Amino acid sequence: MPDRAAPVLDVRGLKTVFRTRGGEIHAVNDVSFHLERGELLGVVGESGSGKSVTMMSLIGLLPSPPAEIRAGTVMLGEQDLLKISADQLRAVRGARVGFIFQDPMTSLNPVFNVGFQIAEPLRRHMGMTKAQAAKRAVELLELVGIPDAAKRLGDYPHQFSGGMRQRVMIAIALACDPDVLIADEPTTALDVTIQAQILELVKELRVKLGMAIIWITHDLGVIAAIADRVMVMYGGQIVEQAPVKDLFANPQHPYTRALLKTIPSLTGAREARLQVIEGQPPIMTAAPTACAFRARCGHAFDRCEVDNPKRHAIDGVALGQGHDVACHWAPVTAEAAHA
Amino acid sequence: MLTFTLRRLLLAIPTLFVISLVIFLLVDLAPGSPMSEIPLTVPPEVRKKMIEALGADQPVMVRYVLWLRQFFWVEPATLFDGWFGTNLAGGEQRILSWQSRAPVFTIIGQRIPQTLTVIGTAYLVGVLIALPIGIYSAYRQYSLFDQLGTLFAMIGFSVPTFFSGTLIIIIFAVTLGWFPTKYDTNLAVTDWPSFLQQLRQMAMPVMTLGLANAAVISRYMRSSMLDNMTMDYVRTARAKGMSERVVVLKHVLRNSMIPVVTVIALGIPSIFGGAIITENLFGVNGIGAALIGAIHASDLPMVQTLAFIFAVLIVTFNLIADVLYGLLDPRIRYD
Ligand SMILES: Nc1ncnc2c1ncn2[C@@H]1O[C@H](COP(=O)(O)OP(=O)(O)OP(=O)(O)O)[C@@H](O)[C@H]1O
Ligand code: SF4
Ligand SMILES: [Mg+2]
Numbered sequence: 187m188p189d190r191a192a193p194v195l196d197v198r199g200l201k202t203v204f205r206t207r208g209g210e211i212h213a214v215n216d217v218s219f220h221l222e223r224g225e226l227l228g229v230v231g232e233s234g235s236g237k238s239v240t241m242m243s244l245i246g247l248l249p250s251p252p253a254e255i256r257a258g259t260v261m262l263g264e265q266d267l268l269k270i271s272a273d274q275l276r277a278v279r280g281a282r283v284g285f286i287f288q289d290p291m292t293s294l295n296p297v298f299n300v301g302f303q304i305a306e307p308l309r310r311h312m313g314m315t316k317a318q319a320a321k322r323a324v325e326l327l328e329l330v331g332i333p334d335a336a337k338r339l340g341d342y343p344h345q346f347s348g349g350m351r352q353r354v355m356i357a358i359a360l361a362c363d364p365d366v367l368i369a370d371e372p373t374t375a376l377d378v379t380i381q382a383q384i385l386e387l388v389k390e391l392r393v394k395l396g397m398a399i400i401w402i403t404h405d406l407g408v409i410a411a412i413a414d415r416v417m418v419m420y421g422g423q424i425v426e427q428a429p430v431k432d433l434f435a436n437p438q439h440p441y442t443r444a445l446l447k448t449i450p451s452l453t454g455a456r457e458a459r460l461q462v463i464e465g466q467p468p469i470m471t472a473a474p475t476a477c478a479f480r481a482r483c484g485h486a487f488d489r490c491e492v493d494n495p496k497r498h499a500i501d502g503v504a505l506g507q508g509h510d511v512a513c514h515w516a517p518v519t520a521e522a523a524h525a
Numbered sequence: 526m527l528t529f530t531l532r533r534l535l536l537a538i539p540t541l542f543v544i545s546l547v548i549f550l551l552v553d554l555a556p557g558s559p560m561s562e563i564p565l566t567v568p569p570e571v572r573k574k575m576i577e578a579l580g581a582d583q584p585v586m587v588r589y590v591l592w593l594r595q596f597f598w599v600e601p602a603t604l605f606d607g608w609f610g611t612n613l614a615g616g617e618q619r620i621l622s623w624q625s626r627a628p629v630f631t632i633i634g635q636r637i638p639q640t641l642t643v644i645g646t647a648y649l650v651g652v653l654i655a656l657p658i659g660i661y662s663a664y665r666q667y668s669l670f671d672q673l674g675t676l677f678a679m680i681g682f683s684v685p686t687f688f689s690g691t692l693i694i695i696i697f698a699v700t701l702g703w704f705p706t707k708y709d710t711n712l713a714v715t716d717w718p719s720f721l722q723q724l725r726q727m728a729m730p731v732m733t734l735g736l737a738n739a740a741v742i743s744r745y746m747r748s749s750m751l752d753n754m755t756m757d758y759v760r761t762a763r764a765k766g767m768s769e770r771v772v773v774l775k776h777v778l779r780n781s782m783i784p785v786v787t788v789i790a791l792g793i794p795s796i797f798g799g800a801i802i803t804e805n806l807f808g809v810n811g812i813g814a815a816l817i818g819a820i821h822a823s824d825l826p827m828v829q830t831l832a833f834i835f836a837v838l839i840v841t842f843n844l845i846a847d848v849l850y851g852l853l854d855p856r857i858r859y860d
Contacts, residue, residue, distance in 0.1 A: 247764055280766035287764075292757040296856055297779050307765040342855040358765060 192263075193220040194365050194398045195244075200258035201473075202236075202243045202422075205251060212470040213239040215422040217258075220506060221366060226392060226399045228413030228430065230406055230445065232467045236422035237402045241368050245283050246275050262366070281311035284359030288371040290351035294343035300327075300354050301339030304361055311362045326357040329394075331387055349380035353387070360395065368400045373408070385412060406445060410434060418442050421468050421478025424497065428509035438500060438511035438518060440483045477514070485515045526851055533847065537840050544836045545596075549589045549829055557823035559623040579623050581825075592829065595620045600630055624824040632815060632827070633834070639710060640811030642723075644800045647731040651738025652789055658739070659746020659785075663754060664773055674743060681740020686799070690733040690806045697729055704728050710810040730807045734799055738792070745788050749781040756780070783853045790846040794838040 202214035213236045221227050229237050242248045244260050244267060260267040262282060267275060279285075287293045294303060304326055305319035314322065320339060327335035330353040343351055352372060359367055369388070373381035389412055392399060403409060409416055409430060416433045418426040418441065426439040437443045444463045465482035477483070477490040493514070500517040501508040511517065559581050560572050567575075576582050580591070595618065602614035619628040662671040680689075698706040705726050714720050753759065754777055762776045800813035808814075812831065819827035851857045 245764070247760060276766045276768060278766070279764055285761075285764040287757060287761065289757055293761045295758040295762065295776050295780070297783075297854065298776075299855075306762075306767060306771075310766060344856045355761070358761070 191223060194223050194262070195221040196259075196261040197244065198259045198261075200240065200243060200260065201256040202239055202248070203254050203256050205254060209471055212473050213422050214243060215470065215474055217419075217422070217424055218506065219417055219424060219427065221398045221400060223365075224392075224396050224398055226401060226412055226414050228409035228416045229400060229402045229419060230404065230409055230416065231419035232404070232463075234467045234469070235419040237419055238370050239422075240419070241285075241370060241400060241402065244368075245279050245285070246272070247279075247285070277311070280307040280359075280364075281362040282365050284362075284364040284367045286352070286355050286359045286367070286369040286372045289375045290348050290355055290372075291375065293355055294351055296343055299340050299342050300346070303343075304339075304354070304358050307358065307361045322361070323357075326361055327354070329360070329391070330354070330357045332357075348376055349383060352376060352380075352384055356384075356387070356391075360391065360397075363395065364397055366398050366400065368402075370402045371404065372401075374404065381408075388412065406448075418445070421474060422470050423474065423478065423512065425479070425513065426511045427497070427506065432501075432509045436509070438509070438516040439479075439513050440485050440515065441479050442511075444482075487514070489514050526848070529851070530844070530848055533844050537844065541833075541837060541840060544840075545593070545833050546589065548832045548836065549592065550585065552825055552829050552832065553585050553588075555823070559823050559825070579621075581623065592620065592826065596830065596833070603630075620826050620830055622819070622824050622827045624819060624822040624827065629827050629830045633812065633831070636810065636812045636815045639809055640797065640800050640804070640813065643708070643727055643730050643807075643809050643811065644734060644796045644803065644813075646727060647734035647803075648738055648793070648796050650731055650735040652742055654735070655739040655742035656746055656785075659743040660750055660773070660778065660781075662743070662747045663750030663781075666751065671747075674747070678740040678744050681736045681738075682744075685802075686733050686737055687802050687806055689736060690729070690803060693729050693733055694806075697732075708807045708809045710808075730803050730809060733806075734803050737799070742785070742789060742792070745785050746781065749784050750777060753777045753780045783850060786849050786853060787846040790842050790849055793842050794835060797835055797838065 197220065198218045200214055200217040201212075204211040204213055215236075217236075217240055219227070229241075231237050239248065239253075243253070243255055246267070248255075255268060258268060262278065265274075265278070267278060270278075294300070301320060301323050304323040305314075305316070308314045308319040308322055309316070323339055324335045327338060332338060332350060332353055338346075343354070346354060355372070359369075372388075373384050376384065385408065388399070388401075401408070401413060413430045415429050416427070417424050418433075418439065420439075420441050426433065426437070426442045428436075428438075433442065434446070437446050441463075448463065463482060468478050468481070470478065474494045476492060477486070477495055480486045480490045483490065495512045495514050497505060497510045497512040499505050499508055499510045503509070559579060560567075560576065563572065563575070573582075580588065583591075599614050599617045599619055602617075603619055606612055606614050620630065621627070622629050622632060625632065658674050658677075662668075662674040665671055694706060697703050703725070708726050708730070709722075712719060712723055712726070714723050754773075756777075759772060759777055762772045767776070797812055800809075800811055801816060802813070803809070804811045804813035805817055816828065816831050818824075819831070
């Protein structure tokens with residue numbers, strides 16, 4: 187792919203460790219990825235695979251202690267978010283990077299009305315007056331599809347339904363026109379119809395506002411519906427990364443393939459999801475020296491026990507730009523991949 | 526909210542009636558006679574006359590009904606007459622202390638200012654030092670500051686005021702000689718030096734009670750802050766780029782204050798309860814001292830009236846706490 191513009195976000199060699207009383211937990215191990223302008227990057231993986239910790243590490247949202255970012259660079263434009271001061275980082279959060287969390291029921295502050303909560307980042311980052319912020323807050327609520335927006339500014343979060351609250355969260359995250367929006371399982375806590383509405387909304391806003399989005403989910407069905415590119419995480423590492431079509435057409439990693447077998451239909455029940463893969467995801471108490479998936483992998487062989495596989499491109503394109511996988515057994519042909 | 530308040534007020538009426546009856550009967554059961562302080566040389570006929578004059582020979586229910594009438598009609602009417610020069614009370618008998626023959630409410634009126642200045646100040650000081658300690662301890666959990674705060678709270682919690690008060694007297698009055706040992710009730714604050722003297726004589730009781738109150742409230746504040754600090758909305762506030770000051774002192778504190786304000790309001794009646802020991806220890810001639818004196822003298826009307834006033838305060842501040850809770854927490858709807 188010739189002459190691509192510089193990515194909005196470029197993460198290299200990120201390593202995050204929790205220091206707990208029971209020892210260290212290596213939640214993110216040497217994670218590298220980038221995000222193109224206007225792109226929607228899906229991130230999938232089981233519970234505990236390090237999706238949230240990775241994304242929260244980017245903008246310093248993890249409580250420290252216990253979290254400690256050991257290595258890496260996070261380039262947002264020209265700035266390395268891991269090097270800048272706490273104050274500079276606060277100027278990035280909510281302004282250039284917006285974040286939406288999983289549980290809309292608890293993510294809004296119960297004692298402030300939503301008008302205030304939307305106005306906060308506007309006043310802080312854009313220097314708006316109260317009146318300007320209120321006006322913009324109404325626009326934002328309209329943008330995310332809340333009826334009667336002007337009247338609802340004074341309402342408190344408990345006066346909104348779950349789906350409406352998530353819309354308010356989206357309005358907050360979008361308030362300052364961020365370059366990057368990180369959505370951490372924003373629909374997991376919502377029921378299926380509401381989930382579909384939120385997905386529609388995000389698709390629409392993407393076109394309207396042109397920001398790049400990182401979308402974390404358990405649900406490959408959601409990925410298929412909205413993502414341009416997918417990253418599969420396991421044991422705090424990226425085990426496979428590819429444009430969404432390639433991943434579905436030609437899955438390489440045994441874990442990805444197991445995941446794909448677990449999706450029902452795109453609109454079907456979400457319950458059965460990932461539990462179908464036998465065994466438990468590992469808790470990484472040390473940096474990996476073997477494949478993290480080996481205990482559950484049907485293709486494991488002796489090398490997997492002693493050598494943590496590195497990501498390697500399987501389509502001849504530079505690593506990270508095309509389809510790559512971290513597995514000693516891969517690459518396999520498309521026909522074999524679906525066997 | 527208004528209907529809720531009115532409903533609660535109406536509900537308080539039967540509650541208070543029952544409480545008043547229980548108090549009346551319990552106090553009446555207590556052994557002792559109003560004559561116990563009268564010299565033994567006084568002949569029995571005279572004693573009998575004195576008892577009759579007090580109305581103490583009447584059956585308890587008769588005295589109860591009379592007391593009710595006096596408490597709820599004569600006393601408010603007298604107060605009203607005093608303000609507007611009317612004659613609603615019509616010279617009816619007020620509640621009289623058996624000990625001093627003076628109206629109970631006159632005595633209370635004289636004692637309350639002493640209690641409020643000393644004990645009220647102690648409570649206020651306690652709250653004012655407890656809140657910042659609690660907030661900072663939570664923000665820097667397990668720091669040296671937090672550990673010291675915990676130690677301080679343990680001491681305040683577990684050492685009774687009669688002990689800490691005595692210790693404070695020994696240290697600051699006896700050994701260091703900074704403050705007077707005895708509280709001078711008659712001191713009138715008219716100028717700067719007398720004001721300073723008032724401050725000095727208040728220092729020790731305020732320290733004693735303030736320490737105890739601060740210990741309790743700072744713990745509440747700390748644990749409430751800790752509960753809220755890990756909430757999702759705090760992460761949202763950080764993700765919006767809010768400064769730590771705004772995150773902690775606005776988002777977290779506003780939520781954490783809800784239970785703490787309730788605790789503070791509920792604690793206010795205990796100002797008067799706590800006064801009993803401290804006032805006696807430091808010789809503050811307030812409401813607590815009046816109660817102890819009345820108990821010693823079997824001055825039943827005084828004891829009954831004071832006990833009932835405490836009950837009214839407790840019921841009132843319970844209501845205030847509920848209303849405050851509703852005002853602070855938009856999720857609470859009372860109707
Ligand atoms: N505060 C913490 N202290 C210690 N370990 C933590 C902490 N937060 C996360 N972890 C560990 O980091 C690992 C990755 O967690 P993370 O929350 O990123 O998973 P996830 O992929 O987002 O899962 P989910 O789908 O459940 O959200 C987990 O093993 C978890 O135990
Ligand atoms: S490296 Fe080995 S154990 Fe790991 S996924 Fe590939 S084949 Fe399985
Ligand atoms: Mg997560």
